[in-house]
Amino acid sequence: MPTMQFRQALRDAMTEEMERDENVFLIGEEVAQYHGAYKVSEGMLEKFGPKRIIDTPISEAGFAGLGVGAACMGLRPIVEFMSWSFTWVCIDQIVNNAANVRYMSGGQYKVPIVFRGGNGIAHQLGATHSHRMESVYARIPGLIVVAPSTPADAKGLLKSSIRCDDPVVFLESEKMLNDTGEVPDDKDYTVPIGIANVEREGSDVTILSYGRPLSRVVRPAVEALTNDHNIDVELIDLRTLRPLDCKAILKSIQKTNRCVIVDEDWGYCGMGSGIMQKIQKPAFDYLDAPIEYVHSDEIPVPFNHYLEEAMMPSVEKIVDAVKEVTYR
Numbered sequence: 001m002p003t004m005q006f007r008q009a010l011r012d013a014m015t016e017e018m019e020r021d022e023n024v025f026l027i028g029e030e031v032a033q034y035h036g037a038y039k040v041s042e043g044m045l046e047k048f049g050p051k052r053i054i055d056t057p058i059s060e061a062g063f064a065g066l067g068v069g070a071a072c073m074g075l076r077p078i079v080e081f082m083s084w085s086f087t088w089v090c091i092d093q094i095v096n097n098a099a100n101v102r103y104m105s106g107g108q109y110k111v112p113i114v115f116r117g118g119n120g121i122a123h124q125l126g127a128t129h130s131h132r133m134e135s136v137y138a139r140i141p142g143l144i145v146v147a148p149s150t151p152a153d154a155k156g157l158l159k160s161s162i163r164c165d166d167p168v169v170f171l172e173s174e175k176m177l178n179d180t181g182e183v184p185d186d187k188d189y190t191v192p193i194g195i196a197n198v199e200r201e202g203s204d205v206t207i208l209s210y211g212r213p214l215s216r217v218v219r220p221a222v223e224a225l226t227n228d229h230n231i232d233v234e235l236i237d238l239r240t241l242r243p244l245d246c247k248a249i250l251k252s253i254q255k256t257n258r259c260v261i262v263d264e265d266w267g268y269c270g271m272g273s274g275i276m277q278k279i280q281k282p283a284f285d286y287l288d289a290p291i292e293y294v295h296s297d298e299i300p301v302p303f304n305h306y307l308e309e310a311m312m313p314s315v316e317k318i319v320d321a322v323k324e325v326t327y328r
Contacts (some may be wrong), residue, residue, distance in 0.1 A: 001152075001182040007040045009151035009183050010116075010172070013158035014041070014078060016187050018048055021076060024162060025052040027063055028080030028117075037082045038118065038177050064090040064115070068098045068167075071113040076162060081117030084171065085131040098167040099142030114161045116170035119147075120212060120264050121312060123175060127300035132264050134211075135271040137169045138242040144193060145241040147171040147211040151181040153239055156191030164193065173212040196245035198252065202234035205258040205322050208249060208275065210238040213313060218262050221318035229319070231326055241271065249279055250286075257288040258325040262313055267295040289325040294318050 004012070018024045025048075026041060032055040035042035045053040056063040060081060067077035081087055087094060094115060101109050121130045138145045144166055148154040154172070161168035200222065209218045214237060225231040234252050238245065253259050259279070261272040272293045280291065297311040322328075 001184050003180055004151055004183050005177065006151045006154055006172075006179045006181075007038065007177040009155040010040050010158055011042065011044065012183070013155045013162070015044065015047065017159055017162040018052065020187075023074065024076045024078065025054065026078045026080065027054040027056055027067060029056055029058055029082055031055060031080050036080070038174055040177070041080070060086050060090040061093060064093040065097070067113050067115075068093055068101070068111060071098075071111045071167070072101060072109045076112045078114045078116060078162065081115065083125075083129050084117055084119040084133040085129050087115070087133060088131075091136075094137070094143070094167070094169070095140050099140050102166065103142060110165040111167045112165045114158070114168045114170050116158070116172060118174040119171040120173050121296070121301055121308065122173065124303055124305055124308060126303045130301035132266075132271070132296075133169075134171055134241055134263075135265055135269060135274060138271060138274060142166070143242060144168045145171065146193065146239065147241055148239060149176075149211055149214040149237050151179060152183045153191055153197070153237075155183050156189055157193065157239065160190045160193050163190075168193075171211060176212050176215070179215060191239070194240050194243040194245060196239055196248040197237040198234065198248065199237045200233060200235040202232040202256065204232040204256060205260060205326055206234045206236060206249070206252040206256045207260050207262060207318070207322070208236050208238060209262040210241065211263075213262055213264050217313050217315050217318060221315045221322075224315060224319055225322055229323065229328060231322060231328065233322070238275075244275065244278055246278060246282070250282055253279070253283045254286045257286055259283070259287070260292045260294065260318065260321045260325060262294045262318055264296050264312055266298055267293060268298060270295050289327070292321040292325050294321050
Protein backbone atom coordinates (compact mmCIF):
# COMPACT_ATOMS: atom_id res chain seq x y z
CA MET A 1 0.00 0.00 0.00
CA PRO A 2 1.32 3.48 -0.79
CA THR A 3 2.13 5.90 2.01
CA MET A 4 0.44 9.29 1.75
CA GLN A 5 -0.51 12.36 3.72
CA PHE A 6 -3.92 12.77 5.31
CA ARG A 7 -4.73 15.62 2.86
CA GLN A 8 -3.82 13.42 -0.12
CA ALA A 9 -6.10 10.68 1.18
CA LEU A 10 -8.98 13.16 1.34
CA ARG A 11 -8.16 14.43 -2.16
CA ASP A 12 -8.02 10.88 -3.55
CA ALA A 13 -11.38 10.05 -1.99
CA MET A 14 -13.05 13.10 -3.51
CA THR A 15 -11.37 12.60 -6.88
CA GLU A 16 -12.32 8.93 -7.13
CA GLU A 17 -15.93 9.63 -6.17
CA MET A 18 -16.17 12.51 -8.65
CA GLU A 19 -14.84 10.23 -11.37
CA ARG A 20 -17.32 7.56 -10.34
CA ASP A 21 -20.41 9.82 -10.08
CA GLU A 22 -20.95 12.97 -12.13
CA ASN A 23 -23.40 14.26 -9.50
CA VAL A 24 -20.60 14.81 -6.97
CA PHE A 25 -19.16 18.32 -6.75
CA LEU A 26 -17.04 20.36 -4.31
CA ILE A 27 -17.99 23.81 -3.10
CA GLY A 28 -16.44 26.18 -0.57
CA GLU A 29 -14.15 29.10 0.09
CA GLU A 30 -10.93 28.96 -1.98
CA VAL A 31 -11.39 25.31 -2.98
CA ALA A 32 -10.81 26.02 -6.68
CA GLN A 33 -8.31 28.66 -7.81
CA TYR A 34 -6.39 28.67 -4.51
CA HIS A 35 -6.46 24.83 -4.34
CA GLY A 36 -8.09 24.87 -0.90
CA ALA A 37 -7.16 26.83 2.21
CA TYR A 38 -5.07 23.81 3.31
CA LYS A 39 -4.37 22.51 -0.23
CA VAL A 40 -6.70 19.53 0.14
CA SER A 41 -8.29 20.17 -3.28
CA GLU A 42 -5.02 20.95 -5.09
CA GLY A 43 -5.28 20.11 -8.81
CA MET A 44 -8.98 19.32 -8.73
CA LEU A 45 -10.07 22.49 -10.56
CA GLU A 46 -7.83 21.58 -13.51
CA LYS A 47 -9.19 18.05 -13.55
CA PHE A 48 -12.92 18.70 -13.14
CA GLY A 49 -13.43 22.34 -14.15
CA PRO A 50 -15.26 25.27 -12.51
CA LYS A 51 -18.73 23.68 -12.73
CA ARG A 52 -17.73 20.94 -10.27
CA ILE A 53 -15.03 22.69 -8.19
CA ILE A 54 -16.72 25.90 -7.11
CA ASP A 55 -15.29 28.88 -5.23
CA THR A 56 -17.76 30.75 -3.04
CA PRO A 57 -17.95 34.11 -1.28
CA ILE A 58 -17.26 34.20 2.46
CA SER A 59 -20.81 33.20 3.32
CA GLU A 60 -21.16 29.82 5.03
CA ALA A 61 -24.92 30.27 5.41
CA GLY A 62 -25.23 30.88 1.67
CA PHE A 63 -23.18 28.02 0.27
CA ALA A 64 -24.25 25.52 2.95
CA GLY A 65 -27.87 26.25 2.09
CA LEU A 66 -27.10 25.97 -1.62
CA GLY A 67 -25.56 22.57 -0.96
CA VAL A 68 -28.61 21.34 0.94
CA GLY A 69 -30.89 22.42 -1.90
CA ALA A 70 -28.66 20.74 -4.49
CA ALA A 71 -28.66 17.52 -2.47
CA CYS A 72 -32.45 17.55 -2.28
CA MET A 73 -32.52 17.79 -6.08
CA GLY A 74 -30.35 14.71 -6.58
CA LEU A 75 -26.78 16.03 -6.61
CA ARG A 76 -24.12 15.00 -4.10
CA PRO A 77 -22.35 18.10 -2.80
CA ILE A 78 -19.18 18.16 -0.72
CA VAL A 79 -19.21 21.41 1.23
CA GLU A 80 -15.82 22.44 2.61
CA PHE A 81 -15.52 24.80 5.59
CA MET A 82 -12.18 26.40 6.43
CA SER A 83 -13.06 25.78 10.07
CA TRP A 84 -15.97 24.06 11.73
CA SER A 85 -16.00 27.01 14.13
CA PHE A 86 -17.46 29.02 11.23
CA THR A 87 -20.51 26.76 11.07
CA TRP A 88 -22.07 28.62 13.99
CA VAL A 89 -23.28 31.03 11.28
CA CYS A 90 -24.88 28.26 9.18
CA ILE A 91 -26.15 25.99 11.94
CA ASP A 92 -29.70 26.58 10.71
CA GLN A 93 -28.87 25.09 7.32
CA ILE A 94 -27.21 22.02 8.88
CA VAL A 95 -29.41 21.36 11.92
CA ASN A 96 -32.81 22.68 10.80
CA ASN A 97 -32.65 21.82 7.11
CA ALA A 98 -30.14 19.10 6.24
CA ALA A 99 -30.93 16.99 9.30
CA ASN A 100 -34.73 17.24 9.00
CA VAL A 101 -35.70 17.33 5.32
CA ARG A 102 -35.75 13.56 4.76
CA TYR A 103 -37.89 12.96 7.85
CA MET A 104 -40.23 15.90 7.33
CA SER A 105 -40.80 14.97 3.68
CA GLY A 106 -41.72 11.42 4.61
CA GLY A 107 -38.70 10.13 2.71
CA GLN A 108 -39.58 11.90 -0.53
CA TYR A 109 -36.28 13.83 -0.41
CA LYS A 110 -32.87 12.42 0.39
CA VAL A 111 -30.08 14.75 1.49
CA PRO A 112 -26.80 13.15 0.26
CA ILE A 113 -24.40 15.90 1.34
CA VAL A 114 -21.01 15.91 3.08
CA PHE A 115 -19.95 18.88 5.19
CA ARG A 116 -16.20 18.68 5.83
CA GLY A 117 -13.33 20.81 7.13
CA GLY A 118 -11.03 21.53 10.05
CA ASN A 119 -12.47 20.83 13.49
CA GLY A 120 -11.09 21.44 16.95
CA ILE A 121 -7.99 23.01 18.43
CA ALA A 122 -5.37 23.56 15.74
CA HIS A 123 -2.41 25.76 16.68
CA GLN A 124 -2.66 29.29 18.04
CA LEU A 125 -5.85 30.19 16.19
CA GLY A 126 -7.53 31.54 19.31
CA ALA A 127 -10.90 30.85 20.89
CA THR A 128 -13.05 31.77 17.87
CA HIS A 129 -11.29 29.31 15.55
CA SER A 130 -10.88 26.38 17.96
CA HIS A 131 -14.35 25.04 18.70
CA ARG A 132 -14.86 21.31 18.91
CA MET A 133 -18.18 20.92 17.13
CA GLU A 134 -18.71 17.17 17.42
CA SER A 135 -20.93 17.39 20.51
CA VAL A 136 -23.04 20.06 18.79
CA TYR A 137 -23.84 17.92 15.76
CA ALA A 138 -23.68 14.40 17.22
CA ARG A 139 -26.76 15.17 19.32
CA ILE A 140 -28.90 15.88 16.24
CA PRO A 141 -31.02 13.01 14.83
CA GLY A 142 -30.73 12.95 11.05
CA LEU A 143 -27.02 13.78 10.97
CA ILE A 144 -24.13 11.33 10.73
CA VAL A 145 -20.88 12.45 12.41
CA VAL A 146 -17.52 10.99 11.34
CA ALA A 147 -14.05 11.69 12.79
CA PRO A 148 -11.16 9.74 11.20
CA SER A 149 -7.74 9.52 12.84
CA THR A 150 -5.60 8.01 10.06
CA PRO A 151 -5.14 8.69 6.33
CA ALA A 152 -6.55 5.25 5.49
CA ASP A 153 -9.71 5.89 7.50
CA ALA A 154 -9.94 9.42 6.09
CA LYS A 155 -10.10 8.05 2.56
CA GLY A 156 -12.37 5.11 3.29
CA LEU A 157 -14.80 7.03 5.49
CA LEU A 158 -14.99 10.01 3.12
CA LYS A 159 -15.84 7.73 0.20
CA SER A 160 -18.57 6.08 2.29
CA SER A 161 -19.82 9.51 3.37
CA ILE A 162 -20.09 10.77 -0.22
CA ARG A 163 -22.10 7.68 -1.16
CA CYS A 164 -24.39 8.02 1.87
CA ASP A 165 -27.95 9.27 1.27
CA ASP A 166 -28.02 11.16 4.59
CA PRO A 167 -26.08 14.32 5.56
CA VAL A 168 -22.63 13.61 6.97
CA VAL A 169 -20.60 15.91 9.23
CA PHE A 170 -16.99 14.96 8.43
CA LEU A 171 -14.51 16.24 11.03
CA GLU A 172 -10.86 16.70 10.13
CA SER A 173 -8.14 18.82 11.75
CA GLU A 174 -5.64 21.21 10.20
CA LYS A 175 -2.99 19.62 12.42
CA MET A 176 -3.68 16.16 10.96
CA LEU A 177 -3.29 17.05 7.29
CA ASN A 178 0.46 16.35 7.25
CA ASP A 179 0.06 13.00 9.05
CA THR A 180 1.19 10.07 6.91
CA GLY A 181 0.16 6.45 6.73
CA GLU A 182 -0.45 3.53 4.40
CA VAL A 183 -3.61 3.92 2.32
CA PRO A 184 -5.13 1.27 0.02
CA ASP A 185 -5.13 2.46 -3.61
CA ASP A 186 -8.14 0.31 -4.53
CA LYS A 187 -10.87 2.58 -5.92
CA ASP A 188 -13.47 0.30 -4.33
CA TYR A 189 -11.89 0.71 -0.88
CA THR A 190 -14.30 2.08 1.71
CA VAL A 191 -14.61 2.06 5.51
CA PRO A 192 -18.15 1.42 6.78
CA ILE A 193 -19.86 4.18 8.75
CA GLY A 194 -20.81 3.26 12.31
CA ILE A 195 -18.11 0.65 12.94
CA ALA A 196 -15.37 1.36 15.50
CA ASN A 197 -11.84 0.03 15.10
CA VAL A 198 -10.25 -2.00 17.91
CA GLU A 199 -6.80 -0.62 17.20
CA ARG A 200 -5.08 -2.52 20.00
CA GLU A 201 -6.40 -5.45 22.01
CA GLY A 202 -5.78 -5.51 25.75
CA SER A 203 -7.10 -6.89 29.03
CA ASP A 204 -6.72 -4.22 31.74
CA VAL A 205 -8.57 -1.10 30.55
CA THR A 206 -10.50 0.20 27.54
CA ILE A 207 -9.54 3.62 26.15
CA LEU A 208 -12.00 5.29 23.78
CA SER A 209 -11.00 8.18 21.54
CA TYR A 210 -11.23 9.55 18.00
CA GLY A 211 -9.70 12.05 15.60
CA ARG A 212 -6.62 14.09 16.38
CA PRO A 213 -6.23 13.24 20.11
CA LEU A 214 -5.39 9.67 19.12
CA SER A 215 -2.19 10.61 17.33
CA ARG A 216 -1.40 13.60 19.54
CA VAL A 217 -1.62 12.04 23.01
CA VAL A 218 -3.57 8.76 23.20
CA ARG A 219 -1.23 6.49 21.26
CA PRO A 220 1.85 7.86 23.10
CA ALA A 221 0.00 7.36 26.40
CA VAL A 222 -0.80 3.74 25.50
CA GLU A 223 2.89 3.18 24.75
CA ALA A 224 3.86 4.68 28.11
CA LEU A 225 1.27 2.62 29.99
CA THR A 226 2.49 -0.56 28.32
CA ASN A 227 6.23 0.01 28.69
CA ASP A 228 6.44 1.93 31.97
CA HIS A 229 3.44 0.72 33.98
CA ASN A 230 2.76 -2.78 32.64
CA ILE A 231 -0.89 -1.94 31.96
CA ASP A 232 -2.44 -3.78 29.02
CA VAL A 233 -4.65 -1.26 27.17
CA GLU A 234 -7.41 -2.03 24.71
CA LEU A 235 -7.57 0.99 22.41
CA ILE A 236 -10.71 1.72 20.41
CA ASP A 237 -10.77 4.32 17.65
CA LEU A 238 -14.46 5.25 17.52
CA ARG A 239 -14.24 6.66 13.95
CA THR A 240 -17.98 7.43 13.91
CA LEU A 241 -19.63 9.44 16.69
CA ARG A 242 -23.17 9.18 15.37
CA PRO A 243 -24.09 6.38 15.06
CA LEU A 244 -21.85 5.24 17.94
CA ASP A 245 -20.63 1.65 17.86
CA CYS A 246 -21.88 0.76 21.34
CA LYS A 247 -21.64 -2.95 20.59
CA ALA A 248 -17.84 -2.78 20.17
CA ILE A 249 -17.45 -0.56 23.24
CA LEU A 250 -19.52 -2.82 25.51
CA LYS A 251 -17.79 -5.96 24.26
CA SER A 252 -14.46 -4.39 25.23
CA ILE A 253 -15.64 -3.23 28.67
CA GLN A 254 -17.02 -6.70 29.41
CA LYS A 255 -13.45 -7.93 28.96
CA THR A 256 -11.46 -5.15 30.67
CA ASN A 257 -14.02 -3.96 33.25
CA ARG A 258 -12.64 -0.42 33.07
CA CYS A 259 -13.00 2.51 30.68
CA VAL A 260 -11.33 5.88 30.01
CA ILE A 261 -12.67 8.32 27.41
CA VAL A 262 -10.35 10.92 25.85
CA ASP A 263 -11.28 13.89 23.68
CA GLU A 264 -10.45 17.60 23.26
CA ASP A 265 -13.98 18.81 24.00
CA TRP A 266 -14.98 20.59 27.19
CA GLY A 267 -16.08 18.14 29.86
CA TYR A 268 -19.47 19.64 30.70
CA CYS A 269 -21.87 18.54 27.93
CA GLY A 270 -18.84 17.42 25.91
CA MET A 271 -18.68 14.56 23.42
CA GLY A 272 -17.20 12.26 26.05
CA SER A 273 -20.09 13.05 28.39
CA GLY A 274 -22.52 11.97 25.68
CA ILE A 275 -20.60 8.74 25.11
CA MET A 276 -20.54 8.10 28.85
CA GLN A 277 -24.31 8.53 29.09
CA LYS A 278 -24.77 6.11 26.20
CA ILE A 279 -22.70 3.29 27.71
CA GLN A 280 -23.00 3.83 31.49
CA LYS A 281 -26.16 1.77 32.08
CA PRO A 282 -25.48 -1.23 29.80
CA ALA A 283 -21.86 -1.39 31.04
CA PHE A 284 -22.69 -0.89 34.72
CA ASP A 285 -22.61 -4.52 35.84
CA TYR A 286 -19.22 -5.05 34.17
CA LEU A 287 -17.41 -1.98 35.54
CA ASP A 288 -14.96 -2.36 38.43
CA ALA A 289 -14.38 1.41 38.57
CA PRO A 290 -16.22 4.57 37.48
CA ILE A 291 -15.64 5.63 33.86
CA GLU A 292 -12.98 8.35 33.66
CA TYR A 293 -13.19 11.21 31.15
CA VAL A 294 -10.05 13.14 30.10
CA HIS A 295 -10.97 16.40 28.35
CA SER A 296 -9.88 20.00 27.85
CA ASP A 297 -10.12 22.57 30.62
CA GLU A 298 -13.33 24.57 30.94
CA ILE A 299 -11.95 27.80 29.46
CA PRO A 300 -11.97 29.51 26.05
CA VAL A 301 -9.00 28.21 24.06
CA PRO A 302 -5.99 30.49 24.67
CA PHE A 303 -3.93 31.92 21.82
CA ASN A 304 -0.66 31.44 23.69
CA HIS A 305 0.96 28.18 22.58
CA TYR A 306 1.94 26.99 26.07
CA LEU A 307 -1.44 27.82 27.59
CA GLU A 308 -3.18 26.13 24.65
CA GLU A 309 -1.15 22.97 25.22
CA ALA A 310 -1.75 23.09 28.97
CA MET A 311 -5.53 23.17 28.67
CA MET A 312 -5.73 20.10 26.41
CA PRO A 313 -5.47 16.40 27.35
CA SER A 314 -1.89 15.21 27.82
CA VAL A 315 -0.09 11.91 28.06
CA GLU A 316 0.31 12.48 31.79
CA LYS A 317 -3.41 13.14 32.32
CA ILE A 318 -4.33 9.98 30.44
CA VAL A 319 -1.80 7.88 32.37
CA ASP A 320 -3.16 9.25 35.66
CA ALA A 321 -6.74 8.46 34.62
CA VAL A 322 -5.84 4.90 33.67
CA LYS A 323 -3.96 4.38 36.93
CA GLU A 324 -7.02 5.71 38.78
CA VAL A 325 -9.41 3.16 37.25
CA THR A 326 -6.93 0.28 37.54
CA TYR A 327 -6.05 1.19 41.17
CA ARG A 328 -2.33 1.32 40.38
